Amino acid sequence: MAGGVSLKTNLSGIELATPVLAASGTFGSGQEMSRLVDLRKVGAVVTKSVTPQPVRGLPTPRMVETPSGMLNAIGLQNPGVEGFIEKEGPFIAGGGVPVIVSIAGKSVQEFAEVAVRVSKLPGVAGIEANISCPNVERRNQVFACDAQAAGEVIGTVTRMTHLPVFAKLTADVTDIVEVAQSCVRAGAHGLSLINTVLGMAIDVETFRPRLGGTTGGLSGPAIRAVAVRCVFQVARALPEVPIIGIGGITDADSAIEFLLAGASAVQVGTANFYAPHSMVEIAEGIGAFLVRRGMSSPMELRGRVVTPGLPAEPAYRGG
Amino acid sequence: MAGGVSLKTNLSGIELATPVLAASGTFGSGQEMSRLVDLRKVGAVVTKSVTPQPVRGLPTPRMVETPSGMLNAIGLQNPGVEGFIEKEGPFIAGGGVPVIVSIAGKSVQEFAEVAVRVSKLPGVAGIEANISCPNVERRNQVFACDAQAAGEVIGTVTRMTHLPVFAKLTADVTDIVEVAQSCVRAGAHGLSLINTVLGMAIDVETFRPRLGGTTGGLSGPAIRAVAVRCVFQVARALPEVPIIGIGGITDADSAIEFLLAGASAVQVGTANFYAPHSMVEIAEGIGAFLVRRGMSSPMELRGRVVTPGLPAEPAYRGG
Amino acid sequence: MFRQKCEVLSVKRLGAYHSITLVAPEIADDARPGQFVEVAVPPEREFLLRRPFSIHQASRKGGWAGTLEIAFVPVGPGTRWLTDIEAHDFLDVVGPLGRPFPYPTQPNSCLLVGGGYGAAPLYFLAQELRSRGKRVDMIIGARDQERVFKAVEAKRLSVQVTITTEDGSLGERGKVTDALPGMVTRCDTEVVYACGPNPMLRAVAEYCAEQRLPTQVAVEELMACGVGVCWTCVVPVIRRDGSGWDYLRSCIDGPVFSGSRVWWEKWLGGRSAPIQTPPQGFQAEELTVGRAASWPAG
Amino acid sequence: MFRQKCEVLSVKRLGAYHSITLVAPEIADDARPGQFVEVAVPPEREFLLRRPFSIHQASRKGGWAGTLEIAFVPVGPGTRWLTDIEAHDFLDVVGPLGRPFPYPTQPNSCLLVGGGYGAAPLYFLAQELRSRGKRVDMIIGARDQERVFKAVEAKRLSVQVTITTEDGSLGERGKVTDALPGMVTRCDTEVVYACGPNPMLRAVAEYCAEQRLPTQVAVEELMACGVGVCWTCVVPVIRRDGSGWDYLRSCIDGPVFSGSRVWWEKWLGGRSAPIQTPPQGFQAEELTVGRAASWPAG
Ligand SMILES: Cc1cc2nc3c(=O)[nH]c(=O)nc-3n(C[C@H](O)[C@H](O)[C@H](O)COP(=O)(O)OP(=O)(O)OC[C@H]3O[C@@H](n4cnc5c(N)ncnc54)[C@H](O)[C@@H]3O)c2cc1C
Ligand SMILES: Cc1cc2nc3c(=O)[nH]c(=O)nc-3n(C[C@H](O)[C@H](O)[C@H](O)COP(=O)(O)OP(=O)(O)OC[C@H]3O[C@@H](n4cnc5c(N)ncnc54)[C@H](O)[C@@H]3O)c2cc1C
Ligand SMILES: Cc1cc2nc3c(=O)[nH]c(=O)nc-3n(C[C@H](O)[C@H](O)[C@H](O)COP(=O)(O)O)c2cc1C
Ligand SMILES: Cc1cc2nc3c(=O)[nH]c(=O)nc-3n(C[C@H](O)[C@H](O)[C@H](O)COP(=O)(O)O)c2cc1C
Ligand code: FES
Ligand code: FES
Numbered sequence A, B: 001m002a003g004g005v006s007l008k009t010n011l012s013g014i015e016l017a018t019p020v021l022a023a024s025g026t027f028g029s030g031q032e033m034s035r036l037v038d039l040r041k042v043g044a045v046v047t048k049s050v051t052p053q054p055v056r057g058l059p060t061p062r063m064v065e066t067p068s069g070m071l072n073a074i075g076l077q078n079p080g081v082e083g084f085i086e087k088e089g090p091f092i093a094g095g096g097v098p099v100i101v102s103i104a105g106k107s108v109q110e111f112a113e114v115a116v117r118v119s120k121l122p123g124v125a126g127i128e129a130n131i132s133c134p135n136v137e138r139r140n141q142v143f144a145c146d147a148q149a150a151g152e153v154i155g156t157v158t159r160m161t162h163l164p165v166f167a168k169l170t171a172d173v174t175d176i177v178e179v180a181q182s183c184v185r186a187g188a189h190g191l192s193l194i195n196t197v198l199g200m201a202i203d204v205e206t207f208r209p210r211l212g213g214t215t216g217g218l219s220g221p222a223i224r225a226v227a228v229r230c231v232f233q234v235a236r237a238l239p240e241v242p243i244i245g246i247g248g249i250t251d252a253d254s255a256i257e258f259l260l261a262g263a264s265a266v267q268v269g270t271a272n273f274y275a276p277h278s279m280v281e282i283a284e285g286i287g288a289f290l291v292r293r294g295m296s297s298p299m300e301l302r303g304r305v306v307t308p309g310l311p312a313e314p315a316y317r318g319g
Numbered sequence C, D: 001m002f003r004q005k006c007e008v009l010s011v012k013r014l015g016a017y018h019s020i021t022l023v024a025p026e027i028a029d030d031a032r033p034g035q036f037v038e039v040a041v042p043p044e045r046e047f048l049l050r051r052p053f054s055i056h057q058a059s060r061k062g063g064w065a066g067t068l069e070i071a072f073v074p075v076g077p078g079t080r081w082l083t084d085i086e087a088h089d090f091l092d093v094v095g096p097l098g099r100p101f102p103y104p105t106q107p108n109s110c111l112l113v114g115g116g117y118g119a120a121p122l123y124f125l126a127q128e129l130r131s132r133g134k135r136v137d138m139i140i141g142a143r144d145q146e147r148v149f150k151a152v153e154a155k156r157l158s159v160q161v162t163i164t165t166e167d168g169s170l171g172e173r174g175k176v177t178d179a180l181p182g183m184v185t186r187c188d189t190e191v192v193y194a195c196g197p198n199p200m201l202r203a204v205a206e207y208c209a210e211q212r213l214p215t216q217v218a219v220e221e222l223m224a225c226g227v228g229v230c231w232t233c234v235v236p237v238i239r240r241d242g243s244g245w246d247y248l249r250s251c252i253d254g255p256v257f258s259g260s261r262v263w264w265e266k267w268l269g270g271r272s273a274p275i276q277t278p279p280q281g282f283q284a285e286e287l288t289v290g291r292a293a294s295w296p297a298g
Helices: A081-096 A108-119 A148-162 A178-184 A223-238 A252-261 A268-275 A279-292 B080-094 B108-119 B148-158 B176-185 B221-237 B253-259 B276-294 C025-030 C077-082 C116-131 C151-157 C178-189 C198-208 C264-268 C290-294 D024-031 D077-082 D115-129 D151-157 D176-186 D198-210 D262-269 D290-294
Strands: A009-011 A012-015 A018-022 A042-044 A063-066 A069-072 A099-104 A123-128 A165-169 A188-194 A197-200 A215-219 A243-245 A265-268 B010-011 B013-018 B019-023 B043-045 B063-066 B069-072 B099-103 B122-132 B165-169 B190-193 B197-200 B213-219 B243-246 B265-268 C002-015 C017-023 C035-038 C051-056 C057-059 C067-072 C090-097 C109-115 C134-144 C163-164 C190-193 C215-218 C234-238 C245-249 C256-258 D002-015 D018-025 D036-039 D051-054 D057-059 D066-074 D088-099 D109-115 D135-142 D161-165 D193-195 D215-218 D232-239 D245-248 D256-258
Touching: A018 A279, A018 D215, A042 A123, A042 B176, A042 D151, A063 A215, A063 A279, A069 A123, A069 A223, A069 B221, A081 A099, A081 A108, A081 A178, A099 A108, A108 A123, A108 A148, A108 A188, A123 A148, A148 A165, A148 D290, A165 A178, A165 C290, A178 A188, A178 C057, A178 C134, A188 A223, A197 B221, A215 A223, A215 B221, A223 A243, A223 A252, A223 B063, A223 B069, A223 B197, A223 B213, A223 B221, A252 A265, A265 A268, A265 A279, A268 A279, A279 D002, A279 D232, B013 B080, B019 B276, B063 B213, B063 D051, B069 B221, B080 B108, B108 B148, B148 B165, B148 B176, B148 D036, B190 B221, B190 C178, B190 D115, B213 B221, B221 B243, B221 B253, B243 B253, B243 C116, B243 D161, B253 C264, B265 B276, C002 C025, C002 C067, C002 C190, C017 C090, C025 C057, C025 C090, C051 C067, C051 C077, C051 C116, C051 D115, C057 C116, C057 D232, C067 C116, C109 C178, C116 C134, C116 C151, C116 C190, C134 C151, C163 C178, C178 C198, C190 C245, C198 C215, C198 C264, D002 D024, D002 D066, D018 D077, D018 D088, D024 D057, D024 D066, D024 D088, D036 D066, D051 D066, D051 D077, D051 D115, D057 D115, D109 D115, D109 D176, D109 D198, D115 D151, D115 D193, D135 D151, D135 D176, D151 D161, D161 D176, D176 D198, D193 D198, D198 D215, D198 D262, D232 D262
Parallel strands: A018 A042, A018 A265, A042 A099, A099 A123, A123 A165, A165 A188, A188 A243, A243 A265, B019 B043, B019 B265, B043 B099, B099 B122, B122 B165, B165 B190, B190 B243, B243 B265, C109 C134, C109 C190, C134 C163, C190 C215, D109 D135, D109 D193, D135 D161, D193 D215
Antiparallel strands: A009 A012, A063 A069, A069 A215, A197 A215, B010 B013, B063 B069, B069 B213, B197 B213, C002 C017, C002 C090, C017 C067, C035 C051, C035 C090, C057 C067, C215 C256, C234 C245, D002 D018, D002 D088, D018 D066, D036 D051, D036 D088, D057 D066, D215 D256, D232 D245
């Protein structure tokens, strides 16, 4: 790249061509999208979350557009870990792009199962534990909404694999720093912030929820400010831990916001749906920005946000 | 109104001409806006939050636009309860529009002080306790982020006043139902959901937060889905409690979404800034909707959302 | 599948419809009837996602070589925005997408049934079928005359045509399904193709199942990506081996499915009359359209 | 204060500037120099808030009676959208807003200093001052020739004029503040009015304080509502009685403030040279412009 700039990024040991990754559930494993996107210019692909058994998912409608965002309620539809390996194994082994496998489960045990199986799969670069799903052993409370449960999952998964493990957290908690700390104590090699924000929309003509699953996850630019805040809070508390910033990233500037807030890399989700080329453009844009600022690596931006008046947080939500 | 429809709404004893209120901090006390809006067509005005002593507020910039929303960090600037009474007392006593006074404080004691003083003010229709502000007695944790602290404030305020008291909650919690229940147990006559969502934006040129207060509150259509979800969750758990739905309401349809989710009334905030007439148009739109559906009162819409597949919640955030 | 910035060659009004003809050589070259394209909306809007539109026409040869036509009725922000598009503007288009209508191998008498904008892809299909020596008949229906899409074109392309409108403002008063039995008999129909509102597809599919007529229907579900990665666009489809059913992605396993394998009751609710499609262990005796069954999953 | 749907009478280009003339009788009738209007952006955009623009011209009499003109440079989505506005389009406008420039009571020699689009309101002000028999001189500056707003107009309205550009492409090379001392001497300036980038206003105000010259400056802060209810647009201003300072709303207590009472250091940071404006107990000896001090707070 121009001006001695390199976008190469080392994420907890994973070598990436760029710090811009595809977010889970928005890019498959890369196979389908390879026809539209040059995968060599993609940092890595985080797969759709995989569970031990096949999951059929929720009834339609599974999405609804909201202002500057969308709600989705897929219900983790996936072919199960065996079906996943059959479908995606060869592609992943091919090594065209680093693949981080997102794993999910209804119990600590299920996470462990998938982690073990996935770790044996050639070519897998890392594991992202999607702990933003309901825990059947705790009245369906979401793992990531409970620091202890989150720590249990991560502790078990890290013991089960040699691969770097990223804990993917939700912003729908009173204190995300507490959950983050618990995951790091349990051995997480990095944190992925954030998953979608729980929301709902209602059809005023039919009086029905616009989603078959009633509630769903809000994504897109609408949640960007929330995600930047979460990355900022966690990075302040855990400056050593690699963070992947996620939430409403659509262009280089929004990606750079996350790096300045403390992220080492970013994931692009919803934008892939309408702008499949955006990850490549964002990486190029970051490169151009670095050149313009006379910097040589994205890491020079990490956590560089200047905050004189701290701690102003927790701020006056109420105006 | 046409077809025997009446928008009259009784909110915990307060008689309102329409179920559409002005949200705190977005409409003053009504004086300034009376030159642009016919206040007789406004359900009620919730004032900017008032504290015991004058508060100077945070340095600028105090706002930044975000996709389909805005962040604000005002820092509760207000003239203090005495200054407030001096400035707004006569207008409130005038009774041109029902006025609900929003009160805030750094401690339970401060809330009590303002509540007492405000209760003596002629013409005040009710009190909204903005408990989404930092509690100096608990390491600045926001009252509304702690069910117990929230309950303490509401318990004290309700004891100090004869006026109906609404507890205004934040969505930035793991379990908003728990906080809501605690407030209701403590005597809240109603709940206002939701306050702004904590967010942050960074200027990529200066590396500085775009807000003088570093973090700030996200408002506008971007948060609507989150607000509808909160109203839905709380209404399911507390079907008897009057709820005022707040968050990204811009038109009759978005207001009706909140009513269907379980709200008895709604507040309009950010939309007042760019469309001062919107509260009036929303009320008229609700009226037209009722006529079209052969209904006679907004209360007929309350909580009418049809949810066969429940409980799907807590839903699969992670897709 | 390609992503192209396509220049708008021309825009037309036909009754309630707007049509846009695009210069899109690669897409047009691969396009087959029943496939669709995803059109990007402009930046700085509060709505983000591409809008899917069936390929109404794709010309590989002749004066219109390399062009693609879509037709739509404005129903919301995206389609309203599209009505302002003018010649020489550029649209960001991804396509061709999805599984097209399969062609029958043995000689066949084909009845094409289109409701509303669902008629758009059927003329393209009719041409392809005729060029393969098939007999084509058509039923084109809509709410009213304004919404009947290209009645004249239907007459030009088919042996027999029935037009239906719900208000009777054109052709027979009623729904396309009212005209279905009569046409099937008159035309000795051997296979039915349908595109239109999902409830219409269901009625057609259920009637054809009763009559043991193979059907291919182009369904419509909300789509976020259009390319198979988001799993929002699924439809419940019975496995060919009857071992159960799956949610298949209508953007790549469809939008065209065999009408007898869509589990309508599960998808659209209510009770399926006359035939029920139970979920498990049900032998989905597929009524094949020649090699249709050999098409990709679904 | 009114809200009006205003028809666009005409749009113009002047160098880097676009200007829009609106039919807005009520607003034009009340408008005074230094006040502004808030223009609504269209629905379905990801940005929501009205955009504030100074009133460049407001004609109460003559051929242009009841019209209002604003001028701007496209810098972002709102202003970019405005560049597509054409005659006969309608804009949703709220105004007139804010505290206008006060006029001196005693005879005065007035120097008007404008930077970039900050020059826009000064011609309106110059006319009003002249009609009150004041002497008007002007310094108009910008980055380059393209951004010098209406140099000719400046010459027409003032006794002496200095044009400055940072790149020297027009007039003297440098900033308006470089030309300030010379002009003040040459013109026996008794009061200075300034509008432009906040750092420029600060430099002007600090120079004038040194020279004990009264100044009125029109500041700019981010505004969400423009009508005094959101408290986003505040500027730190020293109390007249010196008992301290307050954050005053620039949308109603301003945008025009007495330059000597804005606490520049607090607002814009850095160190204030030459004079410091300490926060507490500081006697803000206001340099009054005639009855200026008798204007609403600020
Ligand atoms: C494969 C496919 C092919 C299509 N072909 C055409 C076509 O040729 N011509 C045409 O006019 N339209 C077609 N559509 C529908 C078209 O995509 C939608 O009408 C369009 O996306 C609406 O966008 P909008 O912003 O104008 O309205 P929106 O506000 O997005 O939608 C308006 C209304 O239509 C509903 N809606 C939107 N998209 C869909 C959908 N995909 N399925 C069901 N309901 C929906 C919304 O829920 C809303 O009630 C097709 C859809 C699919 C999936
Ligand atoms: C009282 C007042 C009068 C004004 N008069 C004029 C005028 O006559 N002509 C003119 O061209 N502009 C004027 N402005 C500035 C104008 O309002 C902004 O340029 C405009 O809102 C930018 O909108 P946008 O969507 O095009 O760009 P945005 O994306 O909103 O802003 C572009 C850049 O300008 C900055 N910006 C936006 N608004 C302001 C503001 N109010 N103060 C400081 N920085 C800002 C943003 O932070 C961003 O960096 C005035 C502002 C105020 C407060
Ligand atoms: C500029 C601004 C100031 C606000 N000030 C207050 C306040 O003082 N007290 C309060 O309880 N809420 C305050 N709010 C929150 C609003 O009352 C409302 O809860 C929030 O904006 C969500 O509604 P909206 O999306 O319609 O704006 C403020 C919001 C904004 C945008
Ligand atoms: C349709 C859809 C499906 C998703 N599926 C998953 C998933 O399976 N696992 C997961 O961890 N996150 C999932 N996500 C969340 C995204 O990975 C990402 O965290 C979120 O969308 C925020 O990023 P964005 O605003 O860029 O989309 C999904 C998001 C969408 C929109
Ligand atoms: S629309 Fe995304 S998978 Fe079909
Ligand atoms: S802009 Fe809202 S108070 Fe000034």
